Amino acid sequence: MAPKPGETVSDPACGTGGFLLAAHDYVVKHNPNLTKPQKTRLKEETFKGWELVQATARLCAMNMLLHGIGSQDFEPIVVSDSLAADPGDRFDVILTNPPFGKKSSTTIVGEEGKVSKERDSVERGDFWTTTSNKQLNFVQHVKTLLKQNGRAALVLPDNVLFEGGAGETIRRKLLHECDVHTLLRLPTGLFYAQGVKANVLFFDKKPAAETPWTKKLWIYDLRTNMHFTLKTDPLKREDLDEFVQCYGVENRHSRTATWSEQTPDGRWRAYTYDELISRDKASLDIFWLRDDSLSGSDNLPAPEVIAAEIVEDLEAALEQFREILGDMAEPVSGANG
Numbered sequence: 001m002a003p004k005p006g007e008t009v010s011d012p013a014c015g016t017g018g019f020l021l022a023a024h025d026y027v028v029k030h031n032p033n034l035t036k037p038q039k040t041r042l043k044e045e046t047f048k049g050w051e052l053v054q055a056t057a058r059l060c061a062m063n064m065l066l067h068g069i070g071s072q073d074f075e076p077i078v079v080s081d082s083l084a085a086d087p088g089d090r091f092d093v094i095l096t097n098p099p100f101g102k103k104s105s106t107t108i109v110g111e112e113g114k115v116s117k118e119r120d121s122v123e124r125g126d127f128w129t130t131t132s133n134k135q136l137n138f139v140q141h142v143k144t145l146l147k148q149n150g151r152a153a154l155v156l157p158d159n160v161l162f163e164g165g166a167g168e169t170i171r172r173k174l175l176h177e178c179d180v181h182t183l184l185r186l187p188t189g190l191f192y193a194q195g196v197k198a199n200v201l202f203f204d205k206k207p208a209a210e211t212p213w214t215k216k217l218w219i220y221d222l223r224t225n226m227h228f229t230l231k232t233d234p235l236k237r238e239d240l241d242e243f244v245q246c247y248g249v250e251n252r253h254s255r256t257a258t259w260s261e262q263t264p265d266g267r268w269r270a271y272t273y274d275e276l277i278s279r280d281k282a283s284l285d286i287f288w289l290r291d292d293s294l295s296g297s298d299n300l301p302a303p304e305v306i307a308a309e310i311v312e313d314l315e316a317a318l319e320q321f322r323e324i325l326g327d328m329a330e331p332v333s334g335a336n337g
Contacts, residue, residue: 001153002249005031005038007092012082012141014049017060019095021067044074050082083137086126090147097155098138107132128173131166139170146205158197162285171282175214179204185223196316216270218255224289227305
C-alpha cells in the first residue's frame with residue numbers, strides 16, 4: 001500500500017492497532033528525513049482507528065502512544081461501532097481486517113430502503129444495499145471512508161467473493177464505481193479460525209462515471225497446493241515475495257502475468273471487467289490452478305500435512321457450530337423461545 005508522508009491512514013476495525021502501527025513504521029522507515037512539520041503531522045493528524053471493545057481500544061491507544069502517535073489534543077482511537085454511522089472523515093489509505101464471525105445482529109438498511117425484520121436496523125444512505133453480513137457492510141463502509149482516488153486493502157473471507165443477494169449487488173457496484181485491481185488468495189489459518197480462507201482485496205475509490213472503473217482484476221493464488229501450518233511450517237515473509245514483485249508497487253499498470261497456456265502453474269493472471277460481471281453472481285471466487293491433491297495419490301501432501309488440515313477443518317466447523325448454537329440461544333423479542 002506504500003503510505004506516504006502527508007497521507008491519512010485509517011482502520012475502521014483496528015483491534016490493537018497492528019495495521020496502523022505497520023503503516024506508521026513504513027512511513028518512518030522509507031522517509032528518514034522527515035521535516036519537523038511532517039513529524040508533527042505524522043503524530044497528530046495521520047492515523048485514525050475505530051474499535052468496538054473498550055479493553056481492546058485501550059490496548060490500541062497504549063500501543064499508539066508507545067510509538068509516538070497521538071497527543072493530549074489528538075486521540076487517534078475512537079471507541080464505537082464504526083458501522084453505525086458515516087463519521088464524515090475521509091482518508092487516503094485504509095487497511096483493515098474486519099471482524100469475522102456470525103452475522104451481525106444489526107442490519108444496515110442501504111439506499112434501496114428495504115425493510116429489515118432484524119432486531120436492530122441502522123439507516124445508511126451511503127450504503128448500496130441491505131445486509132446483516134458484517135464483512136459486506138465493512139466493504140461498503142470502507143468505500144464511504146475513502147477520499148477520491150484513495151486506496152484500500154481489506155482482509156475478507158471467501159463468502160464475500162461469492163455470496164449472492166447483497167453480496168452480488170455490492171460486488172457489481174464496487175467493480176463499477178471503484179478500480180478493483182488486485183485480489184490475493186491466502187491459505188487458511190492466517191487471519192481467521194483454522195479452516196476459514198482469507199483474501200486481501202485491493203481497490204481505489206474513483207469519481208462518479210458512466211463507464212466502469214475496473215478494467216482488470218489481477219489475482220494471485222497463494223492458496224492452491226500451498227500447505228502452511230501455524231506451528232511446523234508457518235507462512236514467512238519471503239513466501240509473499242513473488243506476489244509483491246508481481247503487484248508492482250512502483251507502477252502497477254505495467255504488470256505481466258505469470259500464467260499462460262504454456263505456463264499453467266503461474267499464480268498471477270488478470271480477468272477483464274466483462275469476464276468478471278458475466279460470471280454467475282459476479283463471483284470473484286476464481287481459481288485456475290490444478291489441485292495436486294485431486295489428481296492422484298503420487299501428488300498428495302505428506303500424511304502429517306493432511307492430518308493437520310483435517311484437524312483445522314474440524315476445528316473451524318466446530319467453531320461455526322458454536323456460533324450457530326449461540327445465535328439459537330439468543331432470545332428474540334416477541335418469540336417464545
